[in-house]
Amino acid sequence: MKVLKGKSLKRNGSIDNLTSPKKNKRTYLTRSSTKNKTILNEGGTTELLISGDLHLEPNQGFWSELSEETASNLSESVVSLALSNGRKVLFTCSGIAVQREGYVTRFLTSASLAKAFIDEKEHHDNLKVEVRHEDNVVIGFLGEYDVDCNIASVNVQNFPDVQTVVFMNLLEFPPHVNVVAVGRDISGKLITTTGELNCLSGSVPTVMTATCKISKVCEGGPLFDCDGNFLGMNLSFSTEGTLFMPKVRLLEKFWQCCTSLEEVKFPKEVRVEESSNGEIPNSHQEVHQDLLNEYGNGNLGSLGYPEPPKSMLNDGVILANNFEEPFGDICGRGVWSELREAVASNIHGNIVALASFNGEKRFFACTGCLIEWNGCTTILTAASLIRDSYLANKIVENLRIEVLLPNKELAEGTLQHYNLHYNIALVSVNDLCATQPLKIQHRWRDNRELLAVGRIFKSGKLMAARGLQFSTVVTHDCKFLGYTTCAITKAGIGGPLLDFDGKFAGMNFYDKYAGGTPFLSWDAILHVLEPFKTKRTVADAGHDGYASHLLDWTIDGDHSVKFNRWFVPLPFWSRPDDLERYDCEMRSRRPKFVQCVIGGTPVEV
Structure with a gap:
């Protein structure tokens, strides 16, 4: 400085x-x-x-x-x-x-x-x-x-x-x-x-x-x-x-x-007590201990997690970047008490958890929400659910999708559509219906307090973290992202961003090194979903027929020449002190840039 x-x-x-x-x-x-x-x-x-x-x-x-x-x-x-x-x-x-x-x-x-x-x-x-x-x-x-x-x-x-x-x-x-x-x-x-x-x-x-x-x-x-x-x-x-x-x-x-x-x-003399506001504690030690107790005999691999090194078992190790870490306030506590009863009930009835499996091994887990789209109830979620971790423009074929419904029942999900460039996917469940699914076309006002909502697949816990939209430098390839102070974990990927009236503002993604939670706004999502109405589903077209090798369905104003990358940190075991140093180093390595448009031409600065 x-x-x-x-x-x-x-x-x-x-x-x-x-x-x-x-x-x-x-x-x-x-x-x-x-x-x-x-x-x-x-x-x-x-x-x-x-x-x-x-x-x-x-x-x-x-x-x-x-x-x-x-x-x-x-x-x-x-x-x-x-x-x-x-x-x-x-x-x-x-x-x-x-x-x-x-x-x-x-x-x-x-x-x-x-x-x-x-x-x-x-x-x-x-x-x-x-x-x-x-x-x-x-x-x-x-x-x-x-x-x-x-x-x-x-x-x-x-x-x-x-x-x-x-x-x-x-x-x-x-x-x-x-x-x-x-x-x-x-x-x-x-x-x-x-x-x-x-x-x-x-x-x-x-x-x-x-x-x-x-x-x-x-x-x-x-x-x-x-x-x-x-x-x-x-x-x-x-x-x-x-x-x-x-x-x-x-x-x-x-x-x-x-x-x-x-x-x-x-x-x-003027300092006041800090409010938790749904902030994430440094670690939820009980989550890591529960995982070790339940899956510690060589079975963590079924959840897609590595086994902890034996030399670290007595060091209070934590599993970083797992899918079981809660965030914000559990339903019924904290910020939930500030919502109208009808709003809280509707949120509860529209939030699901999803997991994809490669054989018996879990591949990914995230949140989704029930939306009204093209005349039926569909699940909107992140394409990270099926994306290849190492290839930005490929999915892992033949994954099995399970959906944890609001009533805690498990149902089989079917991938209908996806757009890897904007990290959006639609999943259907047979006979799925919702009394009042979320409507993406509802507008929301900037500067209003917001809620990032998620559900954990393994436990079924429903969570919400409050926050505001804020300014930051772009850390993702996707230039249509906004950022909020709502602090989430990987479990919140694909979950909705709502205002306190329950209106849909966007879909959340995860970046622990960006200083905030990125989201894709409702209007951009509508533009991404529009081509799906006339496009054959994955099941009808087959994976090869559905995949887009060119950016032939980017939305207006997107001048990208390559697929956006969507970084999701992989799970690993670490000592708490080592993890803090690792996170600081990763934060410093993240590329930061701003894109502006001058005379219709994008310029990165």
Whole structure:
């Protein structure tokens, strides 16, 4: 991380406290309605420099053209950041909510905030950053920053009513699209200014321009298009218009500069108890012990697992990457109590577990859900169930599929269709019916809390982990994936991603080294399923006749020239300490890139 020489705010993994929490006295700020300045009720002033066609009320101009939901989401993603010495405001700018986990929320802004802090720290010993959204004010703590990249982070606890912006992994910058730059003044009032996105050709630069004119207080705020899509972070106003960092580059710098929210440390005086939120414990030792007790006499191979080395049996070894590891909350506990009874019941009745077998040896296990498709009830799951572990574009033929139904009965499953490129498969069961199968065509709203749901094949346990969609750098070949903070295990592969009303948002995959759970959204899934309606089933066409050797049925917007790879870690036995080191090394090896689209052409950066 690059910082001003000798001025790093990060010490020994903790964040500097910009003010003593015990001595904090909340300063309430109000904006004068008659003068072009902001009044601090303890006597200090700071000028509000207005330039361009600004709208101080969100129902004016461009803002009124947005849907109520889009306008609300945009408004809830931007805050005011004020550097104060407790008596007067020394610097103001805006910030963007980008991450939220448990009690902690992270905002990104320009490095001007960090520069101002360093300059003022020489003259003031009680600096603080006030984070304001409308009438809500909390004290923030300046985190990592990079002056060269013009990015800084502010972390807060217990901050209500904010929505994180959504970084889509497929990023588009159409020329001359209408845009709106958003910020908040020191009173918390929303400021918007409109314009157009300037033309772009070639690779995505570090800084782009739009014709809207922003004020100083909007520096660090977000830029959106007319559909509410996040485009980047506003930096400053110049003769060319508003300079902004496109989200492609912002995502890169964010990934390089900022630590995981799990590693953020707050002063003890303001620290709150951490919420489990369905997080996965380091190990479920009982799972590993049960496996050893039940299958420890040379029978683990029937589950597709290796036998543990005899030299490690007394070392408390664990079986990494197994299919029996639970996640989140077991049905009836935790997050399930927050769902309406009808929603929980419907989820329970639509989630199945599947396992494929090569002879008597289990090949793979995962989750599936009952969906309404093409006039019948079908199981949607991941093609990992039948994919060859070593060949991305091949399946293992003649696998036997067993389905554990919601009533705990086992049924024979038949592979109907699959698409290895997007890792989707449809499996049928004779006489299968559901009272209310999931409907993929239901839309869902970004930024809503989500549930990743799964069922374990061996035990039948139904589980759910809560989380939010978040921004990350792409770690998979598939560029249509989103990521959530829902923490799952391999048992959750192929399971649905739902909102708290039970509406289908996508299908989950697994990547323990990506820092989140990847998912394919409902709209992409619909496009993948569409050709199946006119394509012969696997049974009718035969494996050779069904397999696609060319990418002749990729969905619109997919410019792939080879099959996507879907990495699933293989099971192995390990000592706990060795596993932790292994996971850290594997995380560092994962390729990371962002794909954007410029003038219809995909560009990887």
